Amino acid sequence: MNYEPVIGLEVHIQLLTKSKIFCTCSTQFGAEQNTQVCPVCLGMPGVLPVLNEKVVEYAIKLALATNCKINHHSVFARKNYFYPDLPKGYQISQFEEPFCENGYISILQEDIDKKIGLTRIHFEEDAGKSMHSEHYVGSDETLVDVNRCGVPLLEIVSEPDIRSPQEAYSYLVKLRQIVRYLGICDGNMEEGSLRCDANISVRPAGETRLGVKTELKNMNSFKSVEKALEYEINRQISTLKDNEEIVQQTLLWDADRNVAEPMRSKEDSHDYRYFPDPDLVPVIVDDEWIDRVKAEMPELAGEKIKRFVNNYGLPEYDAQVLTEDIAVADYFEAAAAGVKDKKTASNWVMGEVLRVVKESSGGVKKLNVTPAFLADIINMIEEDMINTKIAKNVFEKCLQTGKNPRDIVKQEGMQQISDDSEIETLIEKVIQESPNEVLAFKAGKTKILGFFVGQIMKATQGKANPKTVNQILMKKLNEYRG
Amino acid sequence: MTDRADITTLDYTRARELLEKKEITCSELVDKYFQRVNVSQLNGFITVFENSAREQAAQIDEKLKNGQAGRLAGMVLAVKDLIAMEGKKTTCGSNILSDYISPFDATVVQKLRAQDVIFLGKTNMDEFAMGSSNENSHYGPVKNPHNPECVPGGSSGGSAAVVADNLCIASLGSDTGGSIRQPASFCGVLGCKPTYGRVSRYGLVAYASSLDQIGPITKSVPDLSVLLEAICGHDTKDSTSADQAVPRFSDYLNRDVKGLRIGLPHEYFTDGLDADVAEKIQKVIDFLEQSGAKIIKLSLPHTEYAVATYYVIATAEASSNLARYDGARYGRRAESTSALEEMYVKSRTEGFGSEVKRRIMLGTYVLSAGYYDAYYRKAQKVRTLIKQDFDRAFQDVDCLLTPTSPTTAFKIGEKADDPLKMYLSDIYTVSLNLAGLPGVVVPVGKDGTGLPVGVQFIGPAFEESILIQIADFIEREFEQ
Numbered sequence: 001m002n003y004e005p006v007i008g009l010e011v012h013i014q015l016l017t018k019s020k021i022f023c024t025c026s027t028q029f030g031a032e033q034n035t036q037v038c039p040v041c042l043g044m045p046g047v048l049p050v051l052n053e054k055v056v057e058y059a060i061k062l063a064l065a066t067n068c069k070i071n072h073h074s075v076f077a078r079k080n081y082f083y084p085d086l087p088k089g090y091q092i093s094q095f096e097e098p099f100c101e102n103g104y105i106s107i108l109q110e111d112i113d114k115k116i117g118l119t120r121i122h123f124e125e126d127a128g129k130s131m132h133s134e135h136y137v138g139s140d141e142t143l144v145d146v147n148r149c150g151v152p153l154l155e156i157v158s159e160p161d162i163r164s165p166q167e168a169y170s171y172l173v174k175l176r177q178i179v180r181y182l183g184i185c186d187g188n189m190e191e192g193s194l195r196c197d198a199n200i201s202v203r204p205a206g207e208t209r210l211g212v213k214t215e216l217k218n219m220n221s222f223k224s225v226e227k228a229l230e231y232e233i234n235r236q237i238s239t240l241k242d243n244e245e246i247v248q249q250t251l252l253w254d255a256d257r258n259v260a261e262p263m264r265s266k267e268d269s270h271d272y273r274y275f276p277d278p279d280l281v282p283v284i285v286d287d288e289w290i291d292r293v294k295a296e297m298p299e300l301a302g303e304k305i306k307r308f309v310n311n312y313g314l315p316e317y318d319a320q321v322l323t324e325d326i327a328v329a330d331y332f333e334a335a336a337a338g339v340k341d342k343k344t345a346s347n348w349v350m351g352e353v354l355r356v357v358k359e360s361s362g363g364v365k366k367l368n369v370t371p372a373f374l375a376d377i378i379n380m381i382e383e384d385m386i387n388t389k390i391a392k393n394v395f396e397k398c399l400q401t402g403k404n405p406r407d408i409v410k411q412e413g414m415q416q417i418s419d420d421s422e423i424e425t426l427i428e429k430v431i432q433e434s435p436n437e438v439l440a441f442k443a444g445k446t447k448i449l450g451f452f453v454g455q456i457m458k459a460t461q462g463k464a465n466p467k468t469v470n471q472i473l474m475k476k477l478n479e480y481r482g
Numbered sequence: 483m484t485d486r487a488d489i490t491t492l493d494y495t496r497a498r499e500l501l502e503k504k505e506i507t508c509s510e511l512v513d514k515y516f517q518r519v520n521v522s523q524l525n526g527f528i529t530v531f532e533n534s535a536r537e538q539a540a541q542i543d544e545k546l547k548n549g550q551a552g553r554l555a556g557m558v559l560a561v562k563d564l565i566a567m568e569g570k571k572t573t574c575g576s577n578i579l580s581d582y583i584s585p586f587d588a589t590v591v592q593k594l595r596a597q598d599v600i601f602l603g604k605t606n607m608d609e610f611a612m613g614s615s616n617e618n619s620h621y622g623p624v625k626n627p628h629n630p631e632c633v634p635g636g637s638s639g640g641s642a643a644v645v646a647d648n649l650c651i652a653s654l655g656s657d658t659g660g661s662i663r664q665p666a667s668f669c670g671v672l673g674c675k676p677t678y679g680r681v682s683r684y685g686l687v688a689y690a691s692s693l694d695q696i697g698p699i700t701k702s703v704p705d706l707s708v709l710l711e712a713i714c715g716h717d718t719k720d721s722t723s724a725d726q727a728v729p730r731f732s733d734y735l736n737r738d739v740k741g742l743r744i745g746l747p748h749e750y751f752t753d754g755l756d757a758d759v760a761e762k763i764q765k766v767i768d769f770l771e772q773s774g775a776k777i778i779k780l781s782l783p784h785t786e787y788a789v790a791t792y793y794v795i796a797t798a799e800a801s802s803n804l805a806r807y808d809g810a811r812y813g814r815r816a817e818s819t820s821a822l823e824e825m826y827v828k829s830r831t832e833g834f835g836s837e838v839k840r841r842i843m844l845g846t847y848v849l850s851a852g853y854y855d856a857y858y859r860k861a862q863k864v865r866t867l868i869k870q871d872f873d874r875a876f877q878d879v880d881c882l883l884t885p886t887s888p889t890t891a892f893k894i895g896e897k898a899d900d901p902l903k904m905y906l907s908d909i910y911t912v913s914l915n916l917a918g919l920p921g922v923v924v925p926v927g928k929d930g931t932g933l934p935v936g937v938q939f940i941g942p943a944f945e946e947s948i949l950i951q952i953a954d955f956i957e958r959e960f961e962q
Contacts, residue, residue: 039585042811043806043811044584044586044812045564045566045572045574045582045584045806046564046565046572046584046588046685046687046688047684047685048683048684048719048720048721048722049721050718050719050720050721051721080801080802080805080849082805082826084808084810087810088806089802089804089808090802090805140820142822144810271850271851273801273802273846273849273850273851274849275798275802275849275854275858278691278692278722278799279688279721280722
């Protein structure tokens with residue numbers, strides 16, 4: 001029997017607001033433990049939360065970008081449970097009346113657009129961080145860092161529309177692209193600014209009812225999500241094939257051992273006793289506010305692709321590659337602004353720049369080769385000052401040193417030799433020193449031309465203008481009468 | 483010349499006159515109060531600020547000399563011990579916070595400090611404001627100044643008793659279901675529960691967030707009006723605080739009641755009402771009618787559900803509000819525990835008293851999966867009906883007149899073992915909190931045993947001024 005997996009994802013994104021959701025503490029990542037706190041986020045007796053409006057603005061952006069229906073009236077609710085990293089003994093979230101509902105995200109699956117439904121997106125405050133295994137934590141201790149307490153989150157709950165681990169992966173990539181384009185989250189799963197839990201069940205192909213689901217947690221990368229889902233699908237299918245029943249439970253993914261193991265059942269049996277938070281008033285969002293945010297919405301990937309094709313005359317493929325990451329798209333546009341041939345700029349970004357970005361960790365924004373420097377390099381080719389091969393050297397040197405490419409070329413004498421007489425002298429010398437190769441050429445072995453070009457490039461350290469070399473070489477070889 | 487031995491009996495309005503005339507000083511006033519506080523047997527205070535109060539008094543005397551004193555200079559105030567004051571203990575009458583020192587001032591404290599109020603101490607109360615008799619305090623019961631065998635009412639029992647016994651000029655209490663009004667009535671002082679949202683709750687330790695309000699307890703209506711005016715106003719730190727202009731409440735003093743329409747809800751005058759209390763209230767009604775007010779009988783049909791509704795909503799919110807007292811970050815942590823859950827259980831078991839535990843369990847129950855709809859959601863619906871009762875009533879009347887409590891102060895221990903009986907004594911006060919409306923209690927005499935009786939006036943939302951107007955009119959007639 002064939003089985004079909006049914007997957008729904010719950011994604012939490014940390015918002016890039018400067019201050020926390022209910023107080024004015026900084027959200028800066030990486031500060032010393034327990035320094036970004038105040039009575040409000042510590043839940044001291046008598047404090048009250050006040051909503052940060054920026055959080056609502058960011059949520060409106062995401063709602064618009066994911067085709068959700070924004071509820072003009074939504075309500076904060078308390079999710080009650082005890083844990084040391086939760087100072088109030090409850091987490092402020094939303095329950096019965098979420099911020100927005102009924103949206104979708106389109107993903108490309110085998111060249112076809114597939115819509116993954118979004119059930120809802122709602123506000124939530126982050127909890128603190130419990131430290132169990134860090135080197136400074138004793139074996140019988142747990143330390144708590146409350147800096148993260150009250151950092152604004154949006155929880156994005158998908159419909160069970162996902163049918164494979166690959167689709168889940170594509171969905172996450174697409175969602176990350178959206179939040180990065182909107183500038184509301186840096187989308188870094190390894191650092192925890194984007195987190196993903198999965199609900200998963202399997203059913204015989206053709207069956208419409210849902211099977212018993214399990215919940216997967218603790219996946220720290222997109223790849224882990226994919227792997228964990230594969231693991232769990234296989235486990236559920238073989239369980240069913242053995243005529244055993246799937247137990248509804250929460251499983252934790254262990255990325256080191258590539259297995260998912262059940263959470264202790266006690267932690268899994270919460271009754272959160274949600275109820276509306278009486279300390280906060282409903283979030284009221286009118287059409288005017290939505291329109292204001294709409295007017296300030298950044299261009300999203302789909303629109304950017306169209307514009308790159310229309311305005312820069314790029315092939316659709318180039319536009320796709322360049323817009324995958326908004327930082328790369330911005331880099332391309334900045335570089336392209338300074339050069340005549342946009343396709344050449346695209347080639348450089350898709351080639352050298354993306355290669356380097358993939359190898360480094362800093363991302364395109366931290367590249368020593370700024371867009372202006374890349375434009376300089378391309379323009380120097382255009383001006384016949386350097387050839388493409390030297391240009392790649394200049395790129396490499398600029399990458400290492402951060403120096404202006406024009407200075408690099410000047411200081412290192414990398415200018416192209418386009419002087420006919422100088423090249424002619426060199427060619428004559430090479431021809432005289434290589435009688436056998438000349439004979440071979442004469443005998444019709446035209447491929448040997450490369451040998452001569454190579455010799456000349458070697459003699460000029462690659463600086464000879466290849467066009468000039470080719471012209472003169474052909475002329476000289478044809479004139480040659482041994 | 484005033485009799486100097488008596489200055490502790492002055493209300494603020496009179497004391498300020500003498501301060502301005504330089505007949506007395508703040509230091510003298512504070513001295514006299516401490517002479518009384520230090521020998522008081524009422525158990526009204528949990529903490530007194532003998533040093534800081536004297537320092538403040540000396541500073542404010544300087545300001546008075548220079549003509550730079552704030553509007554409430556010389557107001558010697560006691561504060562219920564669940565209102566946060568920076569650097570001072572804020573115990574909430576609980577063992578679990580017995581050593582807790584607040585790192586910040588409540589908004590009301592900040593406002594009053596800026597007007598040169600002198601803070602004398604923090605008053606005793608039912609633990610986390612849960613109680614109607616002040617017997618639920620970790621620091622022991624407070625005694626009623628009119629009869630030490632009787633309770634002062636609760637939960638702001640300390641705040642009412644210390645004003646009634648001239649241990650300070652006035653005090654702040656908090657009112658979730660009657661916690662200012664019932665003790666004011668039992669102790670024979672003035673008390674006001676403002677409209678929900680009128681006074682910032684920032685720094686008020688929450689019992690039931692959708693019901694709690696801070697309010698003044700005073701010896702006179704003029705004092706009530708100045709203190710109320712000083713604490714009202716919008717606060718950006720409290721999302722539920724109302725952005726409403728605050729009138730000059732003292733403008734409503736010295737008026738008459740001609741033409742005022744006063745409603746009597748018949749549900750508040752039924753069998754449970756003590757005859758002595760009923761008689762005193764009737765006198766007030768007659769007096770108002772004789773003075774030109776129009777008395778209108780009406781009905782608030784959902785009144786009988788108010789106590790049950792209140793105890794579902796208040797306990798639900800409390801069960802969540804009190805979750806933060808877990809021994810992890812501040813407050814009392816049980817000793818020698820090794821596992822997390824053990825720390826929680828032991829700390830909370832040792833830290834909370836039995837009434838608090840009872841309400842946490844009730845609240846946890848009504849919010850539990852499977853019970854939420856039957857209890858919490860249903861209670862919210864009834865709350866709306868109760869509110870609509872008042873809305874309808876205020877189409878026909880300017881305010882309502884009711885008793886404050888079915889009886890005068892009862893004996894310490896009398897109801898302590900019967901929570902249901904105790905809860906039912908809130909019957910005339912809880913509806914206002916559910917509807918978010920303002921209420922003022924005015925003393926109108928004593929019963930046969932010498933215990934005070936207070937009458938309650940209920941106004942439409944943000945209409946405290948009309949309550950001040952009537953209370954002042956009544957006070958001038960009924961002052962002993």
